[in-house]
Amino acid sequence: MPELPEVNTYQKYFDTAARNKLIREVEVQDDYIIKDLNGAAFREKLRGQTFSGSYRRGKYLFGELDNGHHLLLHFGMSGDLKLYNEPEEAPKHERFHFAFESGERLGFDCPRKFARIRYIEDLQAYLKEKKLGPDALNELEWKTFQEIRQGKKGTLKGFLLNQRYLAGVGNLYADEICYQCRIHPASRVDRLPEKKWKEVFEKMKDILQTAVDRDAYYRHYPDDWFWKWREEGAEAPDGSTIEKTEVAGRTTYFAGKWQKRF
DNA sequence: TGTGATGTTGAATG
DNA sequence: GCATTCAACATCAC
Numbered sequence: 001m002p003e004l005p006e007v008n009t010y011q012k013y014f015d016t017a018a019r020n021k022l023i024r025e026v027e028v029q030d031d032y033i034i035k036d037l038n039g040a041a042f043r044e045k046l047r048g049q050t051f052s053g054s055y056r057r058g059k060y061l062f063g064e065l066d067n068g069h070h071l072l073l074h075f076g077m078s079g080d081l082k083l084y085n086e087p088e089e090a091p092k093h094e095r096f097h098f099a100f101e102s103g104e105r106l107g108f109d110c111p112r113k114f115a116r117i118r119y120i121e122d123l124q125a126y127l128k129e130k131k132l133g134p135d136a137l138n139e140l141e142w143k144t145f146q147e148i149r150q151g152k153k154g155t156l157k158g159f160l161l162n163q164r165y166l167a168g169v170g171n172l173y174a175d176e177i178c179y180q181c182r183i184h185p186a187s188r189v190d191r192l193p194e195k196k197w198k199e200v201f202e203k204m205k206d207i208l209q210t211a212v213d214r215d216a217y218y219r220h221y222p223d224d225w226f227w228k229w230r231e232e233g234a235e236a237p238d239g240s241t242i243e244k245t246e247v248a249g250r251t252t253y254f255a256g257k258w259q260k261r262f
Numbered sequence: 263t264g265t266g267a268t269g270t271t272g273a274a275t276g
Numbered sequence: 277g278c279a280t281t282c283a284a285c286a287t288c289a290c
């Protein structure tokens with residue numbers, strides 16, 4: 001689930017659920033997804049603190065603490081947040097939760113344990129060390145986009161998925177962008193005409209913004225979007241058949257005749 | 263029972 | 277150091 005629009009929705013949820021509530025207690029059921037700290041140390045760091053806000057870059061969500069430190073929430077493939085009141089309402093695969101003074105609990109659910117949680121004292125230093133690119137929706141400008149692609153030779157899809165170049169595009173939205181631009185996802189970055197680059201940039205912005213506006217709720221996406229035909233053998237709106245392949249190591253769907261290979 | 267999954271990473275290669 | 281590829285990570289649903 002969690003690509004940029006999904007994490008944006010999680011951010012809104014997190015802000016509503018956690019902001020300005022004193023963390024009375026922290027319970028850790030499984031500290032596998034918490035990096036650098038064991039469960040007890042994590043509990044010590046967070047207990048008694050309050051989230052004052054949040055910052056999102058791509059798929060990375062940083063909860064701002066009142067001491068100036070941050071809590072990184074990366075949802076991996078299956079991370080989710082749930083605010084609840086009674087212990088028995090805890091999500092099935094809860095790895096930890098914050099118990100607020102209000103009596104509510106915010107649980108972090110994660111069946112597949114690909115999520116990453118990290119306590120960060122210096123956010124700017126972390127972002128720099130991590131080499132995380134600008135947020136594809138809110139921070140990436142055309143000029144920067146032009147600069148980033150210089151010297152690259154891989155596939156367009158691989159480029160869009162690389163979080164060091166731009167942060168936030170995942171497998172589904174990468175396919176969506178390629179479809180809407182009528183470009184084969186395995187097209188080489190260095191062979192794409194200038195005009196197409198402009199189109200990729202604009203479509204990407206439009207797709208992400210539209211998805212964010214609809215709270216990443218797929219069923220509310222425009223009727224002519226690709227995702228609903230993203231199935232092998234399906235018939236795309238233009239009549240071409242959807243093909244399945246692998247690009248940049250990821251399962252990829254595209255409309256054979258509709259998307260041109262550069 | 264086997265397979266694949268909307269993400270990241272470190273190792274390996276060029 | 278950079279660009280790119282790819283297997284590995286842990287678990288569940290189909």
